Amino acid sequence: MARVEQKDYVALRESVLPRVRTVKHFIAGEFMEGTSGAFFESVDPATNEVIATVPAAGPDDIERAVSAALRAFTEGPWPRLPAAERARILRRIAELIRERADEIAVVESADTGIPIAQIRDAQVLRAADNFDFFAEMATKITGESYPVDDLFINFTIRQPVGVAGLITPWNTPFMLETWKVAPCLAAGNTCILKPASWSPLSAYKLAEVIRDAGVPPGVFNLVYGPGERVGEALARHPAVKLISFTGETTTGKRLMHVGAETLKRFSMELGGKSPVVVFADADLDRALDATIFGVFSLNGERCTAGSRLLLQKDIYNDFVDRLVRRVQRIRVGHPLDRATEVGPLIHRKHLERVLRYVEIGQEEGAILATGGRRPEDPELARGNYLLPTVFVDVAPTMRIAQEEIFGPVLSVIPFSTEEEALRIANGVRYGLAAYVWTNDTSRALRMARGIESGMVWVNSQNVRDLRTPFGGMKESGIGREGGVYSFEFYTELKTVHLALGRHRIPRMGADE
Template sequence: MFINGKWLSGKKEMEVKNPANGDIVGTVPRVEKEDVNEAIDSAHEAFNTWSGLSSKERASYMYKVAELMRGRKEELARTATLEMGKSLKDMNGEVQMAIDYIQWFAEEAQRVYGETVPSKANKVVNVIKQPVGVVGAITPWNFPVAMIARKIAPAIAVGCTVVLKPSSNSPLSAKLIFEMFEEAGMPSGVVNLVSGSAGEISDTLLNSSKVKKISFTGSTEVGKELMAESAKTVKKLSLELGGHAPYIVFEDADLDLAVDQLVAGKFRCAGQTCVSMNRVYVQESVKDEFVQKLEEKVKDVKMGDGLDPETFVGPLVNESGVKKVEEQVTDAVQKGAKVVVGGQRPQSETFQKGSFYEPTVLTEVDETMLISYEETFGPVAPIFSFKTEEEVISKANSTPFGLASYFYTNDLSRGHRVAQQLDFGIVGLNDSLPITASVPFGGIKESGFGKEGGHQGIDEYVVEKLFSTQIKQ
């Protein structure tokens, strides 16, 4: 726990395990309700002073944090890999993304512009933006570093204070980041860290009238619960929830590009990302060629401990994640799907202590199978076929989720046409990795609302106030 500028121990502790081998890699305190309330009180007391600083003063602390993160990049990446399994190469990229978010929002702090609205001759009407107040931020395990930066950075840049709850699967990297906040001299109470029971912490944040906003990344089911509970105190919300991304390959696409980018996007983090390609639609005329190229690529993908520099696919975060993937693959095969590559837990003794599942490609997949409508958080690429543009757009949109989508074509008119018709907050044309700090990230439909990143991301942490002045004539 890091509360009011101090590190505190708790009555109970939680063990953190390495999913590659089951080894205990650390422990963290399990907070009690009174600890969470203390963190909220600390953030509430610090708010007026912090929000009263100039944007340049707040940004100066953030630049120091970014510099410290650069200096401890390898340590931070290694720690996160140990606790959640992502490959070290992938994790290094995530740490750089976190640095980018902190720097981006430090710069955006000076650009929180209001408006002057034309009015009557004897009035000056302004709309001003002010920080919303204390923010409760709840982050997931699959991006344990970048998600913390993506939530805390815009909040503190605009003048909010924060109580952060990281995932119980990946709290050690959060601890390192807060050490950097401390070393940067961040004033007491501006950022506070609590770890423990998700339900107990979130309930406390939701029921506190001092917490004005909740920012959450996680499942749609939990997001809906947070929406219902937040109604009691009418909090502002940002929800980045589940996804079921379509990946569409038209017959005129560059197949080599489409295959390479599918492997890069689908199998990073062992498929455990909300923007992962869950439904791969390939036009009938090129399906066989596409599957052959994909099979060759996936066979060369190295699975192993994330600390091995040659590893591309690490373990899933825990055993329940593996069981869900097994259930989806078993269901698909029983209903007629064919396994092209993978399709099981690895048999080698090397992998027996970890939560691994082989990189998998399935063909002959249809809409009756679980994998076609349940979010897949694992290294499985199911291949569907389609005949026409109209058909695949209908299939792609036939989901309650609306986070990310991707399609491949060299036809410019089709590119614009399909992009406008896909019902998703993110659309990548010949691009499976469209996310940077400077662009808005967020979904529609049951994938949530609110944006993270870009200049839009900072507006999630402000309230707009009408300020009208009558001028004496």
């Protein structure tokens, strides 16, 4: 599909959304109605109008999906295809995503409220890159050999595990779905995808792409429904061997509890409260750009958002003044306007939750420097809009500095010394990402080593390298995905001992 110009996104929305008004489960290569008779609604965050009716999977639907995936794994061709053939199909998926990028982006933007420029130009194209990357990785799954003189050669091989349950969040759902589906299929597994109920529609577009790319029936399945019913059913099912979950920490703990009885293998990417630590010797212009982008892009609804800004006292007042002026100029508007930088939050309930944190911050004594309220523009009145919000003079123990808000809210905390900065950075239960700004290389390395997080960016915003491991420490998750590290989760490691000669075998009970 040709690139759509600014003025055509609304028209494209009107032609695309009717095709997803009523979506269906995708099981065994076919779109099909649910058997439970239950439905839920997907709502446009910009207007709070219903844009689609979605089936809620019941026990029979879940069993059909698991059975289809298990059959495809045990009897179908996918796990036994040469890696190069699986890679060819994955590349075809990437091609189709790029061809349909505008259509997918419009559906995702309408369903999530994320600005179209950030969805189309980054998230959807990144999703295509995920499939291309793991197509290449599929041909590079290797083992190691351990020769023992001329007696043995011992070697390892990696094999697919089986049926995977892939449970994804409501923020940037399409990209995060591909982040799980691509390595899962590259390794030869089959899967059931369960998208979040607040943003289910782009998963339907992914199912269409996967079908059209020629993935065999049953290899990829899609079921909708609430996590406490569908997600937990997948975690409980004995035929599902893997659960990859991205979402809230409490939900992740619950899934692990439910799946423990069948000894599930889990990969958990959970909550975050990531610090941005800016020292006085840093490039302050770049640090300011990165801070604003890191917490306010994607409407602040991102797990790696730098939602705590730690500023050294020497630069505190000047940096805060510049920060507040910039944040006040952020363009809040309809997500299909390419000039929009912050759109509406995902759901009315989430808006209410974030607004409650604004109240909590003020009750705790933090200074609300800007934002914290709905826009005055009457055209935005029906949507879940919140002006980008900055709290200053925040104490590290305040709830707004401790708890994941998951919205366009930044807490600014002063510090004096490197030791104090490290103590504040580590003083939360999360440990997903961190950002350090300094021109002192030794300090940068000390901070990178000392901060308790799975990922640290130095003098940079969140720039992903698909070869590197992604994941968190503490209550931000378990396991790593990305690059070869994805295959630590999506493959089973087997050791083969091959005797080359006639080594001595002890004889027991032999005749005299």
